[in-house]
Amino acid sequence: MSVKKYDTIVIGAGLVGLSVAYHLKKKNPDAKVLVIEKEKDVAKHQSGNNSGVMHSGIYYAPGSLKAKNCIAGYNSLIEFADEHQIPYELCGKIIVATTPTEVVKLNDIYERGINNGLQNLRKLSSLQEIQEIEPHCTGIKGIHVPQTGIIDYPKMAATLLSIYQNQYGGDTAFGERVIRIHNQNKGILVETDKHTYSASNMVSCAGLFSDRVANMTEQENDLRIIPFRGEYYKLSKEKEYLVKTLIYPVPDPSFPFLGVHFTRMIRGGVEAGPNAVLAFKREGYKFQDFNLKDTQETFSWPGFWKIAAKYGRTGLGEMYRSLSKAAFTKALQKLVPEIQESDLVPGGAGVRAQACDRNGKLIDDFDILKNNNIIHVRNAPSPAATSSLAIGKYIVNQLNEQEALV
Numbered sequence: 382m383s384v385k386k387y388d389t390i391v392i393g394a395g396l397v398g399l400s401v402a403y404h405l406k407k408k409n410p411d412a413k414v415l416v417i418e419k420e421k422d423v424a425k426h427q428s429g430n431n432s433g434v435m436h437s438g439i440y441y442a443p444g445s446l447k448a449k450n451c452i453a454g455y456n457s458l459i460e461f462a463d464e465h466q467i468p469y470e471l472c473g474k475i476i477v478a479t480t481p482t483e484v485v486k487l488n489d490i491y492e493r494g495i496n497n498g499l500q501n502l503r504k505l506s507s508l509q510e511i512q513e514i515e516p517h518c519t520g521i522k523g524i525h526v527p528q529t530g531i532i533d534y535p536k537m538a539a540t541l542l543s544i545y546q547n548q549y550g551g552d553t554a555f556g557e558r559v560i561r562i563h564n565q566n567k568g569i570l571v572e573t574d575k576h577t578y579s580a581s582n583m584v585s586c587a588g589l590f591s592d593r594v595a596n597m598t599e600q601e602n603d604l605r606i607i608p609f610r611g612e613y614y615k616l617s618k619e620k621e622y623l624v625k626t627l628i629y630p631v632p633d634p635s636f637p638f639l640g641v642h643f644t645r646m647i648r649g650g651v652e653a654g655p656n657a658v659l660a661f662k663r664e665g666y667k668f669q670d671f672n673l674k675d676t677q678e679t680f681s682w683p684g685f686w687k688i689a690a691k692y693g694r695t696g697l698g699e700m701y702r703s704l705s706k707a708a709f710t711k712a713l714q715k716l717v718p719e720i721q722e723s724d725l726v727p728g729g730a731g732v733r734a735q736a737c738d739r740n741g742k743l744i745d746d747f748d749i750l751k752n753n754n755i756i757h758v759r760n761a762p763s764p765a766a767t768s769s770l771a772i773g774k775y776i777v778n779q780l781n782e783q784e785a786l787v
């Protein structure tokens with residue numbers, strides 16, 4: 382059987398993989414590129430099940446990959462969306478402190494935003510100033526972030542695919558799961574459950590399975606994906622007036638999630654969430670979803686038990702909020718006191734691929750591991766949707782550096 386040969390194989394058709402494929406062809410239209418995706422379509426996991434927010438870059442440590450790629454990605458996203466008619470709106474958001482302790486952390490976030498070069502951030506120094514923007518929100522102090530927006534990420538993914546396939550002639554293999562990779566002198570052999578392909582370069586953007594794909598080529602992959610489900614409620618139609626734009630709490634700086642918030646969605650409606658609940662199945666979108674292998678992999682990772690010891694209380698609280706609508710409502714009432722349990726209808730869920738090391742450190746920054754002609758995106762949590770165009774460009778430059786060395 383003949384093996385089809387490519388210059389580069391990209392694993393995963395989420396926003397990151399699609400952006401890599403798009404940039405490879407944009408840079409060199411003659412390059413032979415193949416995207417392999419186990420699902421039948423794009424954005425079936427994180428890229429299609431998220432909050433739909435274009436993050437401004439306010440939260441991230443200056444100089445980190447997150448800070449650089451979020452801001453560059455945000456600017457590219459706007460350009461791309463304008464050019465290809467992807468619905469988006471720069472509606473702005475507020476971050477609200479409801480306790481004196483949170484006010485201290487809020488000031489740190491403001492300083493970070495300034496250090497990251499964000500313009501026109503505004504401190505909201507009283508309840509009145511908060512309510513001028515969000516009349517039903519409560520809090521002591523806040524920050525208005527005018528850059529934050531909302532966008533249609535599934536449409537963005539579909540557009541990237543369409544340009545890659547139809548304009549640039551890129552190849553795709555949907556419905557094929559990568560099961561083995563052989564890195565040989567002559568090139569890389571990528572085996573799926575249906576075919577085998579060969580390539581000179583490979584980029585893995587496998588999201589929730591990025592560690593398993595990394596283990597196929599790397600002897601010492603010291604990161605494991607711990608899946609955290611984020612569940613949403615929606616505000617009932619009659620109560621959507623309670624939220625005009627986006628309302629966020631002050632996040633716990635030691636925890637890589639932003640806390641339940643309110644997001645107006647570009648396709649209409651207002652979502653409340655997501656929480657962060659340990660998932661017993663990597664692609665498990667419901668509380669009862671369970672997969673033995675996924676769960677064993679979580680529990681057998683030494684770092685997991687260190688996280689459990691460190692964040693046990695927070696984790697149990699999230700689990701409780703997942704089971705108790707009353708508890709979820711209470712968390713939301715901290716920001717919008719008028720919200721009642723009866724105003725919330727069940728929404729969807731997404732599962733975050735959060736990398737964790739052996740010592741129990743939840744990896745905060747993006748992690749992109751390059752080993753000669755193979756690149757693994759091992760950690761691309763939020764804001765990787767916002768950053769996807771910048772991450773793709775960054776990876777293509779990394780691959781070209783390799784070519785230049787050869």
Ligand SMILES: Cc1cc2nc3c(=O)[nH]c(=O)nc-3n(C[C@H](O)[C@H](O)[C@H](O)COP(=O)(O)OP(=O)(O)OC[C@H]3O[C@@H](n4cnc5c(N)ncnc54)[C@H](O)[C@@H]3O)c2cc1C
Binds near residue numbers: 396423428430434655
């Ligand atoms: C609840 C939630 C809310 C979020 N909110 C935001 C937000 O508002 N703004 C923001 O910027 N970011 C947000 N994020 C983060 C963002 O969605 C992700 O960081 C981003 O989508 C990651 O894209 P990806 O391409 O790396 O992963 P994915 O979209 O998960 O894509 C990975 C792909 O790889 C495929 N794959 C895996 N293994 C294999 C294999 N062996 N063979 C073939 N294919 C394989 C999968 O099927 C999948 O399609 C959120 C995430 C979640 C979960």
